[in-house]
Amino acid sequence: MNSEHLPIRDKRLFPIHEKVMDERRLSFEDGMTLYDTNDLNGVGYMANIVRERKNGNKAYWVRNQHINYTNICDKFCKFCSFYAKKNGPKAYTLNMEQVRERLYAHIEQPITEIHIVGGIHPRLPYAYYLELLETVREVRPDAHIKAFTMIELQQIQKVAQKPMEEILIELREAGLGSLPGGGVEVLSDRLHEELFDRKLDGEEWLETARAAHNVGFRSNVTMLYGHVERPEERVEHLVKLRELQDETGGFLTFIPLSFHPEGTDLTHCPTVTGFDDLRNIAVGRLMFDNVPHVKSFWIMNTAAVTQAALWYGADDTDGTIHEYEITRDPETDTRQALTKQQLIDMIVEAGREPVERDTLYNVISTEGATAAAVSAD
């Protein structure tokens, strides 16, 4: 197509468009241009080409439940509103009876994924993590357990005092199926120093992810944006992770996470805009040429932005999400779940074909897909 007829306004995007059409890798400089331009439609148009090449018209969703086993954490990250100090009024750690109760609260739902993460509690023994997995497996034998970020794995290793590979194998025997994408934030020494200096650094995060992938686990990967990071730090993050993916192929889904300042040490940061949400989805899709999926996490981006994101690079919406506590107070906020029908309707209205998946993207159901195809005729 003659470049004049493309839905691209900023001429600096034309050479990037050529690379996208030829399936050539984008450079660091291309990434910077994608963050610098205000031609969001141009960026989204290109991201949609890659999205449709990889995932066609499909928009995935999953029936999942989150369990945050403790909010006690000794890392005090400045962007986090979830952590509590050990003896603070909001501090909690679930015992196995409470874990069972949470699972039984939704037992009538055909949930296929249990997503488990928690704070870095300095005193939990290795046996707690194994028992947690075994308890979930006992109550929900058919569900996939996606649990423990790289930072939790590092803590588990500290208390287990064994080589990481051995721990990963033991966790797998106890029921672990894959790993979620959190904890990486932005791979930048400056940000590590400024926002999360007690937590593992970028090199250690990459090393732990490499170990998990080498043992055969798939994992997701995130980027927390919209706080004090700079565009070059976002691009560097994507490039470094793309390099690890070249090596291991272990990342399944990239999830840009929009920063929510309420209740954090960074309340001066302005709320992230829908423009920036869509841009991060699109740039992620374009730079991460070797990762199969890009997720718009609706509970953070809103369902409305997620509908648009399905045309800006995203092919996944996350899911029904029972009880997400990382950025919302479950006592005051009721927007904790979408029903299956709401998710399907959201996807169909956006003109995509809903596909219910399991954690590893095996298709469970295509209910609603016919409706999407008919309305596209």
Ligand code: V47
């Ligand atoms: O690592 C913490 C982020 C992450 C805030 O793998 C915040 O499928 C916004 O990684 N505002 C944990 N974000 C959540 C996570 C995740 C979520 C959904 C799906 C998957 C997946 C992974 O939440 C943390 C951090 O980056 N976070 N505080 C905040 N105030």
